[in-house]
Amino acid sequence: MIHTGIGNIGHFLVILALISALITSYSFYQVGFGKDGERWKVFAKATFYLHAGAILGVVVTLYLIISNHYFEYHYAYNYTSAILPVYYQISSFWNGQEGSFLLWMFWNTILGIILMNTNKNWLGPMMFVFSVTQVFLVSMILGAVFGDIKIGSSPFLLLRDVINDPIFKINPEFVPEDGRGLNPLLQNYWMVIHPPTLFLGFATTVIPFAYAVAGLLTGRLKEWIRPALPWAQFSAAVLGVGILMGAYWAYETLNFGGYWNWDPVENAIYVPWLILVAGIHTMIAYKKSGAALKASFIMILSAYVLIVYSTFLTRSGILGNSSVHSFTDLGLSGQLLIYLLVFLGLSIGLCVWRWKEIPTSEKELSAYSREFWIFIGATTLAMMGFQVIIPTSIPVWNEIIDIFGGNSNLAPPADQVEFYTKFQLYFAIVVAFLSGTGQFFWWDKIDRKSLKNNITPPIIISLVISTVIFSVAKITDPLYIVLLVVSIYSIVANLKILSGLVRKNFSLSGGSIAHIGIAMMLIGILFSSGYSKILSKNNTGLLWSKEFPDEVNQDNLLLFLNEPRQMADYSMVYKGIRKLTKDYGFVDVNAVSSTDGPLRLIFGKKTTTTDNKTFLPGDTTEVVNMENSYFEVEYAKLDGQQFTLFPRIQINETMDMIVYSPDINRTLRADLYTHVRTIPDPDQETTWTELKELKVAPGDTFYINDYVAEFKEMVTLTEVEGVKLEPGDLAIQAEIIIQGEYQNYPAKPIYVIKNNMAGKVPYIVNDLGAKLTIESILPEENSFVFGLSTTQKDWIIIEAVEKPWINILWTGTLLLVFGFSVAIKRRYSDFKKMRDKDME
C-alpha cells in the first residue's frame, strides 16, 4: 500500500515553513525598521516559533518515512534499506541533498530561537536578515513546479513520480520490497556526527553576517561587532571541527592514504573558514583600537557569501568535471545562483552605500602596534584563501568565459595535492611566525627594546628544540625546516604569554591556547603528510605485474595466505577473511556454512572468534553488515610487540560498489595505516592444476601442496549428502589431517559406488589451495589412490603507510577548540554585560 498521507503532510509542512519564514522576515523587518516595532515583536517571535515547528515537522516526517521503510518514497528507496540500524537511518537522512538542506535549516531554527531570546536592541534588524536566509533555504526543498520553472527539490516525492520504470505502468501501487541502501562510504560513525557538526558550522556563519548587515542597515556601524564576535568565534570553532571530522572520516574510510586531498569540495569549505578566522582577527583589532572596521565588514560578509558560494559549487553540478566526489545535480543550479547573487549583491550594495560613513582610524599604523600585526595576520589568512579559491573556481571561470562567447578549456591542476601544498606551505610559515610574534604586541605596549627582550628567549628556545628535532628526525627539506622552526617558535612564544596570563586572568588566554593549537596542527601535518612513509616496499625483486606503473609495483606487498613476509621492522601474515559479528568480534569466514536472512550467519564448523567465543556447527550469530569482509593481517614487530589489523572490503551489489577501507594501528608516535589494494576476483573461476595421483595407505604420511598430511583411516559411511544409498551401494570417506602453518585442517574426500558406478566427492581446503579426491581403491595393496590438484592460495595486495606524529595534529585541533571556547566565553559575557545595561 502506498502511504500518500505522510508525504502530503510533509509537503504541507514545507509550504507552511516557507510561508512562515516569509511572514517572519516581514514582521522582523517591522520590528527593526517599522514605526510600530514594539507591537510587531510578539507576532514576529510567534511566527518564528511556528516556522521552527514546521521545520521540525518536516524533519520528523522525513525521518518517519525512513524509519518505517516506506520505500514507495524515493528518498527512502534511494538512500536506505530495511536492515539499516538506527544510527545509519539517521545518517541516511542527510545522504540526499534535500536532507542536508533540512539539517542546515533545522540548525537555523534552533539558533534563531537562541538569538531571539538573547537579543534586545538587535532583535528586529538581525532576525530580519536571518529569516530572509531561511526563506532561501526552505525554497530549496519546496518542490513546486510552475510551467517550466522548478523551485526546489522535495524530499517527499514518490518513487513512481521520479523513476521511470515500466512496472509503474502495470501496477502504479507497486512498492519495492527493499531500498537501495545507504552508500557504503557513508556507513561510518563519523558520518553520523560529521554532517550535523559541519552544517551547524554552516548555519552559524549567518549570525555574524546578519549582525553585520543589520549594522549596515541601521547605521550602527560599530556596535554590531560586540554581539557578532562570540558567534563568529563559535562558528569558526564548529566549522573547523566539522571540517576536521570530515578529514578524519576520509582518513578512516577512503583509501587515498591521507586526510586531506585538496578536492574542490574540501577547498570550498576551507576558504570560508579562513576568511571567517581572518574576520575574527580584524574584529578583535577593532575592539582593541578602532582600526580595521572596514576590513571586518568585508571579511564577515565575504565569509557568509563564500559559504553560499561553496553550496553553489558543490550542489549545482558545476564541479562535475573537476571533483572526485560525484554530485547528483538536482536542477537547482539556477536557484542556487540567485541565492548567491542576491547575497553577494546585498553585501556589496550595502558596503558601497555606507562606505564613507564607516569610521576609520586616522593614525598611521605603527609596526610596533598590535593592530598592525593582526592586520597582517588577517591579510595572510585572506591571501591563503584567495590562493585556494582561484584555482578551485576554474570551472566557474570557464562558464563565465562561455557566457561571453569565449571558449576556455582550462582544467584544475592535474596534481592538486602537490599544487596547493606548494603554496599553502609558504602561507603556513607566515601564519606560524605571526601567531607567535603577534602575541607579544598583543599584551604589552611595546617598543623596540622591550620587543627584543621579550622575543629573544623564545627564539633561542625554539631554535634549540628544533635543532634537536631535525637532527633526530633527519629533516632536510629547507622549507620543512623553516616551518618546523616557526611552528615551535609559535608554541614557545604563546606558552610564554600563556604562563603569564594563567596567573593573571585565565579568561583572556583563549587566543594563546588557540594559537598553540594551530602551531601543533602545522607540526602534525608537516610530519604526518610530509614524512608519511610507505612501509610496504616491494623488496622481493619481483614485479606484481608488468602492466603496472613503477609506483604500484614498488609500493605494494603481495601477501599469500599464512605466508609470513618481512616489511620494514615488521613481520606480517595474512590470516584470512573474517566477518564482523555484532557481539563477539571477528569470525573466520571458512567456518560459516550459510546465512539466514540478511544479518545472520550459520556455522558449519567449530570456530572461536577474536573475542574468544566458541561457536559449534549449527550455531548462528548476527553480523554488523553482511556486505563487509575483513582481512586479518597479523603484525609482529622485531621487539615482540604484536597487533592485528582488519582492513575492510565492502561489496555492495545493488550499487555496484566495491569499497576498500583501511585499518589503523594507533600508537603515540605514529599511525600504521594499512589498506588492501586488491584481492582475487571473486567472480573468476578457480583454476586447478592437473590432477596428480598419490598412492597412500592408512597411517601413511604424505605431502599436499608442501604441507605434511596424515592419512588416518578410511571409514564407511551410511549416508552421503545428496546421494540416496541403496543396499549394495558403498560409500567411504578418507580421514586426512593436514598440518597448516597455524592450524590443522581436516580433509574428507568421499568415494561412492552406486549401481556399480563410481562417484567422487572432492574435498577442498581453501586455506591451503588444495582439492582432494579418492580416485580408486587398491584392495590387494590395502591402499588408496588420492587425486590432488592445487590452486593459487588466497592472497591480498596491501599498502601500508606510516604516518608519524599524526596525533599532534589531532591534539592541536582539540587545543584550538578549547582556545576558542575560552575566547567565546569571554566575548559573550562582554556582550551580555552591555546588553543588560540596555546598550545593545
Added chain:
Amino acid sequence: MKKTHIIGIVVIAIAIGVIMTTAGDASAYVAFEDAQEMAESGNANKIHVVGKLPKSTEGEIYGIQKSPDMMSFSFQMVDENNRVEQVFHPNPMPTDFLRSEQVVVIGSYQNNRFVADKILLKCPSKYQEEGIKT
C-alpha cells in the same frame, strides 16, 4: 608612503602571482587527438579528457577488461569528438564506475596508450535514473 600602501602593493603582487601560477599550473580539457599530439611533441603534461563509456544497443557497457588480479583495468572511452580510445587505469575500478553517465580521465599518453592516473565520475541526475533493481 604609508605602510598600508606598501601592504596593499604586496597583496596585489601576491594576488597577481596567484592568478598567474593558477593559469600556468592549470591543466586543460582536451580531446584524445590533441592529447596524442601533445605527447608526440614531447609535452608530458597531464590533461583532462571528458567522455562517455560506449554502450551496446541493449545498454550494456562494453570494452572493459579487468586484469586477473583486479589491480588495474582498462576500458574504452568515447571522447567528445567521438573518437574511441582504450584507456588504462593502474588502479582498481572506482566505485560507481559502471553507473557513471560521464567520465573524466586525467592523465597522458604513455607509449601510445592513454594512462589515466585519476578518473572522475559524473553520476546520472536522479531524475534521469531509470529502472528499479529489486
